[in-house]
Amino acid sequence: MISDQKSVHSSDDLEPVAGNGLLHRRVFLTGGIGLAAIALTEPASAEPLPIESWMKVPGAGFDGYGKPSKYEEKLARTWNTAPGTTGTGAARTPLHLLDGMITPNGIHFERSHSGIPDINPDTHRLLIHGLVKRSLIFTLEDLERYPRESRIAFLECGGNGQLLYQKEPVAAGVQAIHGLASCAEWTGVKLSVVLQEAGVDPKAKWILAEGADAAGMSRSIPLAKAMDDALIALYQNGERVRPSNGYPMRLLLPGYEGNMNVKWLRRIKLTEGPTMTKDETSKYTVTLPDGKSLQFVLPQEGKSVITRPSPGLTLKQSGLYEISGLAWSGYGKITQVEVSADGGKSWAKAALQSPVLSKALTRFRIPWRWNGGPAVLKSRATDETGYVQPTRDKLIAMRGSRAIYHCNAITTWAVSEKGEVKHVYA
Amino acid sequence: MISDQKSVHSSDDLEPVAGNGLLHRRVFLTGGIGLAAIALTEPASAEPLPIESWMKVPGAGFDGYGKPSKYEEKLARTWNTAPGTTGTGAARTPLHLLDGMITPNGIHFERSHSGIPDINPDTHRLLIHGLVKRSLIFTLEDLERYPRESRIAFLECGGNGQLLYQKEPVAAGVQAIHGLASCAEWTGVKLSVVLQEAGVDPKAKWILAEGADAAGMSRSIPLAKAMDDALIALYQNGERVRPSNGYPMRLLLPGYEGNMNVKWLRRIKLTEGPTMTKDETSKYTVTLPDGKSLQFVLPQEGKSVITRPSPGLTLKQSGLYEISGLAWSGYGKITQVEVSADGGKSWAKAALQSPVLSKALTRFRIPWRWNGGPAVLKSRATDETGYVQPTRDKLIAMRGSRAIYHCNAITTWAVSEKGEVKHVYA
Numbered sequence: 084m085i086s087d088q089k090s091v092h093s094s095d096d097l098e099p100v101a102g103n104g105l106l107h108r109r110v111f112l113t114g115g116i117g118l119a120a121i122a123l124t125e126p127a128s129a130e131p132l133p134i135e136s137w138m139k140v141p142g143a144g145f146d147g148y149g150k151p152s153k154y155e156e157k158l159a160r161t162w163n164t165a166p167g168t169t170g171t172g173a174a175r176t177p178l179h180l181l182d183g184m185i186t187p188n189g190i191h192f193e194r195s196h197s198g199i200p201d202i203n204p205d206t207h208r209l210l211i212h213g214l215v216k217r218s219l220i221f222t223l224e225d226l227e228r229y230p231r232e233s234r235i236a237f238l239e240c241g242g243n244g245q246l247l248y249q250k251e252p253v254a255a256g257v258q259a260i261h262g263l264a265s266c267a268e269w270t271g272v273k274l275s276v277v278l279q280e281a282g283v284d285p286k287a288k289w290i291l292a293e294g295a296d297a298a299g300m301s302r303s304i305p306l307a308k309a310m311d312d313a314l315i316a317l318y319q320n321g322e323r324v325r326p327s328n329g330y331p332m333r334l335l336l337p338g339y340e341g342n343m344n345v346k347w348l349r350r351i352k353l354t355e356g357p358t359m360t361k362d363e364t365s366k367y368t369v370t371l372p373d374g375k376s377l378q379f380v381l382p383q384e385g386k387s388v389i390t391r392p393s394p395g396l397t398l399k400q401s402g403l404y405e406i407s408g409l410a411w412s413g414y415g416k417i418t419q420v421e422v423s424a425d426g427g428k429s430w431a432k433a434a435l436q437s438p439v440l441s442k443a444l445t446r447f448r449i450p451w452r453w454n455g456g457p458a459v460l461k462s463r464a465t466d467e468t469g470y471v472q473p474t475r476d477k478l479i480a481m482r483g484s485r486a487i488y489h490c491n492a493i494t495t496w497a498v499s500e501k502g503e504v505k506h507v508y509a
Numbered sequence: 510m511i512s513d514q515k516s517v518h519s520s521d522d523l524e525p526v527a528g529n530g531l532l533h534r535r536v537f538l539t540g541g542i543g544l545a546a547i548a549l550t551e552p553a554s555a556e557p558l559p560i561e562s563w564m565k566v567p568g569a570g571f572d573g574y575g576k577p578s579k580y581e582e583k584l585a586r587t588w589n590t591a592p593g594t595t596g597t598g599a600a601r602t603p604l605h606l607l608d609g610m611i612t613p614n615g616i617h618f619e620r621s622h623s624g625i626p627d628i629n630p631d632t633h634r635l636l637i638h639g640l641v642k643r644s645l646i647f648t649l650e651d652l653e654r655y656p657r658e659s660r661i662a663f664l665e666c667g668g669n670g671q672l673l674y675q676k677e678p679v680a681a682g683v684q685a686i687h688g689l690a691s692c693a694e695w696t697g698v699k700l701s702v703v704l705q706e707a708g709v710d711p712k713a714k715w716i717l718a719e720g721a722d723a724a725g726m727s728r729s730i731p732l733a734k735a736m737d738d739a740l741i742a743l744y745q746n747g748e749r750v751r752p753s754n755g756y757p758m759r760l761l762l763p764g765y766e767g768n769m770n771v772k773w774l775r776r777i778k779l780t781e782g783p784t785m786t787k788d789e790t791s792k793y794t795v796t797l798p799d800g801k802s803l804q805f806v807l808p809q810e811g812k813s814v815i816t817r818p819s820p821g822l823t824l825k826q827s828g829l830y831e832i833s834g835l836a837w838s839g840y841g842k843i844t845q846v847e848v849s850a851d852g853g854k855s856w857a858k859a860a861l862q863s864p865v866l867s868k869a870l871t872r873f874r875i876p877w878r879w880n881g882g883p884a885v886l887k888s889r890a891t892d893e894t895g896y897v898q899p900t901r902d903k904l905i906a907m908r909g910s911r912a913i914y915h916c917n918a919i920t921t922w923a924v925s926e927k928g929e930v931k932h933v934y935a
């Protein structure tokens with residue numbers, strides 16, 4: 084068969100498709116990049132490879148629940164906490180060190196309003212009450228008998244990306260700026276099934292969801308969302324939901340801002356209107372230039388960010404690279420990601436890694452020949468509703484300088500002649 | 510909107526679709542199971558839920574790389590090792606405790622022939638040689654500049670399920686019998702890209718892949734597979750491949766038997782024929798009744814197993830349950846899983862969790878009303894090539910009693926009147 088193997092791309096594929104070295108994504112799809120394009124490898128001598136020390140002794144034994152390599156110490160969340168607390172704050176995913184779309188459970192982002200409660204699953208209860216025909220209390224064991232559903236979904240804190248609202252570009256990278264976004268396969272019971280079991284009063288139009296943390300974190304959610312694709316999630320990437328992500332059960336509202344996906348879920352009350360809790364009045368609103376605030380801005384809008392190269396990942400020599408990143412939208416599927424290497428003067432379409440799933444992180448990739456000179460990298464996502472990720476200027480023009488939440492502006496990385504990557508506004 | 514909400518299933522949905530209580534999968538797809546079908550819940554009193562101890566104090570703080578809840582101690586691999594060794598053997602995934610299709614990295618199965626080598630990624634090298642235009646040596650940093658691809662794929666040890674070849678049914682459950690199968694999102698560089706870079710000699714028809722473990726585990730692979738969908742995997746579920754799964758790089762041959770997906774990959778040699786290594790002559794062959802062995806049985810054939818209920822998961826009362834399990838095929842997508850509750854007399858189609866991906870674990874589910882009497886549960890997978898998972902009798906008739914590998918026979922669980930689940934041949 085290999086005798087039929089031909090060079091699978093034409094030389095045209097290596098012609099730029101946008102300014103400053105962006106190449107056609109077909110170079111990847113067709114599986115060949117060609118001798119002329121990249122030559123990173125050193126010629127082998129006639130000698131075989133040396134026998135390394137780890138080949139001379141039996142290796143380590145088995146482990147019930149394993150860990151990453153000791154050489155991957157950087158693979159960790161970073162966090163900040165409110166003064167005087169240890170567990171009130173947010174821990175960020177090192178997206179710049181990851182590839183693919185799944186976030187391992189150990190580094191899924193977390194936002195806690197009073198630390199991670201130490202919940203005993205045997206005594207934990209979920210109460211359904213309010214405008215229902217009959218109140219119900221579920222044990223975990225009860226819920227386990229209900230039919231389940233799985234879906235891969237992103238979660239993003241409503242405050243993710245807020246550093247882009249600052250007047251001057253912060254000297255930070257993907258983890259600090261956008262690390263409050265992650266993606267996992269969630270499995271659980273459809274909330275609609277449980278609500279139907281309780282019998283929904285026709286007057287009910289909203290629900291209140293409350294967590295079993297010391298903060299009693301709670302949010303109001305339109306009933307329509309609860310009856311649509313909401314899940315009481317019991318499993319995260321196959322195993323039980325992690326304590327930091329709501330063990331033993333959390334709400335999953337695909338596409339909606341993070342804290343509405345209430346962790347440590349203990350109570351759902353059906354109501355006529357929103358409850359106006361502290362977590363949706365003093366926080367998680369979008370303040371406009373005139374001082375008024377938008378309340379209940381629920382889905383996370385279409386967004387993308389280049390994760391590689393990005394600050395901290397230095398290019399060591401000119402030549403061919405892959406530009407890669409993540410895109411997502413709370414409104415559905417990502418349909419297009421464009422990348423620019425010349426600060427937005429010209430754009431080229433990136434390849435999207437299949438399967439592209441609704442309300443999940445989507446990996447994009449595009450080949451790039453770095454000529455060793457300055458470059459300004461941007462990515463721009465479009466979702467299936469036609470929504471296009473805005474520039475920072477455009478978003479600031481709409482929102483002014485007092486906003487904190489829902490910052491989905493285009494992020495810009497500048498590559499210097501030394502190959503160092505820096506966050507800039509450009 | 511909820512005022513328009515109606516009971517979303519007709520009473521027909523709760524009529525059995527196969528013997529001994531199997532219900533139509535539509536019960537799930539339409540999202541309602543109805544008051545009459547299941548009443549596990551206790552009525553709530555007028556009082557709110559009690560304030561549990563964990564709501565009265567701030568919870569735990571943040572952690573760089575998190576762990577499962579302390580209440581999930583059972584979530585661990587179990588293993589056996591060859592006499593006198595600590596790292597030669599196999600560790601099994603607790604599939605009965607998982608849901609969804611992803612296996613968390615900490616409990617992905619592993620099979621090691623001389624333990625897990627402690628590889629320094631900075632000094633690790635990958636050599637491409639043999640029938641190539643020029644030999645090449647890659648550092649990890651070299652490989653990182655190549656274009657990447659992600660795919661969700663199952664891995665299964667060729668020896669998984671071999672307990673079903675035993676004359677009497679072993680008193681064991683899913684983990685012991687089928688736990689050498691897992692599924693992850695793998696990201697890496699297409700092997701074809703690297704081989705094209707080296708320049709494939711038309712005489713080459715096979716490759717030899719060798720690991721950097723002390724066993725020098727090595728296998729021969731048809732070049733056609735190497736040029737098709739083979740990946741040099743660098744990432745597993747988003748993060749770097751785990752040491753137990755080949756850090757810093759492993760081969761991924763979607764659908765092919767586990768040990769061909771060589772871990773700790775250090776060398777690929779292009780050859781005219783298979784190399785006949787110890788790992789494909791003394792082992793990993795399928796011995797037939799006449800004493801001859803089939804060599805190079807490469808893809809894992811279509812298979813399924815019910816994970817819930819299964820041994821160790823006892824049904825505490827009669828009523829509605831979900832029967833759930835996993836199906837997979839090394840030939841492509843799963844197209845159908847049938848379930849029987851009466852020992853194979855009648856079968857009903859289970860619902861398949863989307864997205865159904867080629868050569869990935871596929872979750873199936875079907876509602877079941879257990880009447881409290883004896884039941885005999887089986888599942889049977891069909892893949893897109895039309896291949897149907899065989900009964901144990903049929904497989905034994907073909908293979909005799911001397912076979913060890915590639916046991917994909919239907920597994921049977923018997924449910925007693927006490928709700929206990931047992932492995933049986935029936």
